[in-house]
Amino acid sequence: MIWDWNWTWQILPELLTQGLLVTVQATVGGALLAFVLGLFVAVLRRSRRRWISGPVGAVTEFIRSTPLLVQLFVVYYVLPDFGITMTALTTGIIGLGVHYAAYTSEVYRAGIEGVPKGQWEAAVALNMPRHFVWFSIILPQAVRRSLPALGNYLVAIFKESPQLSVITVVDVVGLARELGSESFRYLEPMTIAGLFFLIIAIPASILVRRLERRLDHT
Amino acid sequence: MMTINPCSADLPGALGETMPFLCEGAVITLQSAAGGAVLALAIALLVGLMSTSRLAGVRGVARVYTEFFRGTSVLVQLFWLFYAMPLLTGFQLDKVFAGILALGLNLGAYGSEVVRGAIQAVPPTQTEAAIALNLSPFQRMRYVILPQAFVEMVPPMNNLLIELVKLTSLLSVITVADLAYQGRLLVNSGSDQILVFGLLLVIYFLISYAITLLMRFIEGRAARVVGRSRPSMLPWRRSAAARAGR
Amino acid sequence: MTAHRWTRRDFFRSSGLTAAALVGGPALLTACSRVDNGGATGATTAADSLARAKQTGTIKVGVANEQPYGFRDKSGELTGEAPEVARVILKALGVDTMEMQIVDSFGSLIPGLQSKQYDFIAAGMFIIPERCSQISFSNPDYAAASAFLVPKGNPKKIASFEDVVKSGAKIGVLEGAVEKGYAESNDVPGGQIQVFPNQNAAFKGILAKRVDAISLTAVSLRWTLQSQYASESLEVTESFVPVVDGKEQLGAGGFGFRKEDTALVEAFNAELKKLQAAKGVLPLIEKFGFTATEVDKAAELTVQQLCPAS
Numbered sequence: 092m093i094w095d096w097n098w099t100w101q102i103l104p105e106l107l108t109q110g111l112l113v114t115v116q117a118t119v120g121g122a123l124l125a126f127v128l129g130l131f132v133a134v135l136r137r138s139r140r141r142w143i144s145g146p147v148g149a150v151t152e153f154i155r156s157t158p159l160l161v162q163l164f165v166v167y168y169v170l171p172d173f174g175i176t177m178t179a180l181t182t183g184i185i186g187l188g189v190h191y192a193a194y195t196s197e198v199y200r201a202g203i204e205g206v207p208k209g210q211w212e213a214a215v216a217l218n219m220p221r222h223f224v225w226f227s228i229i230l231p232q233a234v235r236r237s238l239p240a241l242g243n244y245l246v247a248i249f250k251e252s253p254q255l256s257v258i259t260v261v262d263v264v265g266l267a268r269e270l271g272s273e274s275f276r277y278l279e280p281m282t283i284a285g286l287f288f289l290i291i292a293i294p295a296s297i298l299v300r301r302l303e304r305r306l307d308h309t
Numbered sequence: 310m311m312t313i314n315p316c317s318a319d320l321p322g323a324l325g326e327t328m329p330f331l332c333e334g335a336v337i338t339l340q341s342a343a344g345g346a347v348l349a350l351a352i353a354l355l356v357g358l359m360s361t362s363r364l365a366g367v368r369g370v371a372r373v374y375t376e377f378f379r380g381t382s383v384l385v386q387l388f389w390l391f392y393a394m395p396l397l398t399g400f401q402l403d404k405v406f407a408g409i410l411a412l413g414l415n416l417g418a419y420g421s422e423v424v425r426g427a428i429q430a431v432p433p434t435q436t437e438a439a440i441a442l443n444l445s446p447f448q449r450m451r452y453v454i455l456p457q458a459f460v461e462m463v464p465p466m467n468n469l470l471i472e473l474v475k476l477t478s479l480l481s482v483i484t485v486a487d488l489a490y491q492g493r494l495l496v497n498s499g500s501d502q503i504l505v506f507g508l509l510l511v512i513y514f515l516i517s518y519a520i521t522l523l524m525r526f527i528e529g530r531a532a533r534v535v536g537r538s539r540p541s542m543l544p545w546r547r548s549a550a551a552r553a554g555r
Numbered sequence: 556m557t558a559h560r561w562t563r564r565d566f567f568r569s570s571g572l573t574a575a576a577l578v579g580g581p582a583l584l585t586a587c588s589r590v591d592n593g594g595a596t597g598a599t600t601a602a603d604s605l606a607r608a609k610q611t612g613t614i615k616v617g618v619a620n621e622q623p624y625g626f627r628d629k630s631g632e633l634t635g636e637a638p639e640v641a642r643v644i645l646k647a648l649g650v651d652t653m654e655m656q657i658v659d660s661f662g663s664l665i666p667g668l669q670s671k672q673y674d675f676i677a678a679g680m681f682i683i684p685e686r687c688s689q690i691s692f693s694n695p696d697y698a699a700a701s702a703f704l705v706p707k708g709n710p711k712k713i714a715s716f717e718d719v720v721k722s723g724a725k726i727g728v729l730e731g732a733v734e735k736g737y738a739e740s741n742d743v744p745g746g747q748i749q750v751f752p753n754q755n756a757a758f759k760g761i762l763a764k765r766v767d768a769i770s771l772t773a774v775s776l777r778w779t780l781q782s783q784y785a786s787e788s789l790e791v792t793e794s795f796v797p798v799v800d801g802k803e804q805l806g807a808g809g810f811g812f813r814k815e816d817t818a819l820v821e822a823f824n825a826e827l828k829k830l831q832a833a834k835g836v837l838p839l840i841e842k843f844g845f846t847a848t849e850v851d852k853a854a855e856l857t858v859q860q861l862c863p864a865s
Contacts, residue, residue: 156471156513157475157514157517158476158478159475160479161506164506168756176763176764178765250381253382259751264384267388269730272662272663273731275689277388277393281392281393285381285386288381288385292379292381296376296379296380329631395669401671484656484657484658484663493659494620497755498626498628499783
């Protein structure tokens, strides 16, 4: 079977506008949630109170050890039983965000631990309150060190966003599937979807590496 | 001692309805993971070694491979191999094979970066000493560099293997009868969702934990062999040691 | 001493690599051989599906786990309207076992058939011209009308597609099923149509109020409601026959085969005709909620009538 160019031009606009829009929403939403929640979790895990750091650590390990797909099913199918119903896209964003928060928390932890101990000691010597130390001294440095790794996770979230199509989110891949099943021609939509991810992910990861190298120099 | 078979259909209530199917699925998951791991490790070693070559051409090929497979989405690859490729080439791949291929190629790309990093982390003095002792490049790699690099490789490989197990859940979308597939099927046929999804999560977690334990063991042995101290096997002791700055 | 350590190290690694080769080698070889099987052109395997099935006594069948058309019951057995009829017909052809392949969404049934994941589809698939251009169908064995699943009391008063348009309600349909086409032809805007991969997701969708109604065949809605969701406050509306472009769309369902499997289709149709003449279809599928009306109407129809172009 050869490539049908007519069909390609027909579906291209829809794939690249509607599909792209949903994919971008899912990626940006998921990444924002992961970055913010991850920072929160990282700080909690450093708490000296074991009753906080223990359970938080255990839950984080659990989320990291189980597939995103199954977690998406849980949020999409099980939460409504408890009265929490959201649109498929919101569900997907929450699933992505929580799953990757478990990873970004590790990144932040490394970033926090990478801040020289001298900073802490100086802050104590200067009798600064803990909140101030955290927010004005430690976290800015920690987050800065974490940026390249966070950038990598942004790209990862983008690449894993197609899993949302399994819970009926009509992103690029979900739309490709719908178009394929209606016309019985999967070749063109699927190839376009694949190329779409390649064209965006490769330059993005190259950019992240450039960022890493620039930050290393300072 | 009374032995309980967790997969038997005689378990009480809903467990007896669901566990036999979940166990069947778990077997497929483990088989796919094993196949994918073998392929990924082979590719990681090959491409990782290629990327440390002195020849720019060889390094370039490794780079292109790595960039390509790190830049694609596994699910899209699976869909493409399953739905689109047969139309393009006239060949149908067995779906488990297609899955193992996609997973191996993808994780091999990430693994090659790990191998490359580990090889480059071996102190250059080792290479110099090996050259001074008149070892051929092959002997240098095999007896000096790789054994030391191996120790560095194990922790990141641990993470990659767990990623692999998690990615096998995507095979359920191309109807491979793995754990996630069986779980969805059970829910579609009316079994209690909380129970089924809960069991799914627990089983995946147990598999990941088993892999972590296995990797710790391997790392311990590898470290001992190259003369380094053996890190503690238990994960929480390990992170405590890391926090203490060791 | 040092040499001794390296030797042990090497042994560990080389044995690991050997083990990997031993496992990976045969695995790759078997997978490759399957590619050979699958890669053979359609022409040479034309009669082979039937011959192969008769020889091995087993045939692979694709279902979408849609109740009551073709699904896996609690004990893991394949059952449903289509598999039960197929079972009897295949036995008469000398094929005793059906190996089920459950796809994750209705829309995957035809691609799966075309890529030889299984040899025929037993999912009560409607025989329509769009599908006939892709696959061959047997003659129909049942004909069913459509209905809507709505919350009890039918608050939005939905009884037809015009009502859907008027009330602005959101309806759920299955991926790859005919109802999406029906809705669109009746001018239901795209924003009001939500596609679900399978029946369970659709039911969960209406319970979670993601959609206001589900459009499917009356039989499947009634059956699934009664067997799985009896305690929920849902009801099925009156059956109706959707009209598209002035033509009534009575959904007649049959079995799907690859276009090149002509021998298999012919043999299947021959047995099906015998079964219908002996009035043997209804007793098999009564328990799934089918009545004489659905079965008798189908016995009068042939696939040529439903797909005039082919």
